[in-house]
Amino acid sequence: MPYVNIKVTDEMVTTEQKSQLIRGVTALLQEVLDKDPDSTFVVIDEVPLTDWGVGGVNVAEYRARRAALG
Template identity: 80%
Template sequence: MPYVNIKVTDEGVTVAQKSELIKGVTDLLREVLGKDPDTTFVVIDEVPLTDWGVGGMNVAQYRAQRT
């Protein structure tokens, strides 16, 4: 019973994109590991930029510094 947790920043990921991610991950687990899609769980969490850190700062700060 695979459980996959995908975390992305909350920057307008559409329902269609999420559906594509869920299908793609499920298909990959079936193809590579032989896992049953009926028992494969995929969860997508959207994380605010200020709650995601990189380079010692949150993503919003990191991006602002790089421009």
């Protein structure tokens, strides 16, 4: 019974995109590991930019710094 947790930043990920991720991950697990889609669980968490860190700062600040560099 696979459980997959996908975390993405909350930047307008559409319902259709989420559905594609769920279908794709489920199909991949069936193809590679022969897992039953009916017992495969996929959860998508949307994380605010300020709650996701990279390079020692949150993503919003990280992107602002990179934009300032050119």
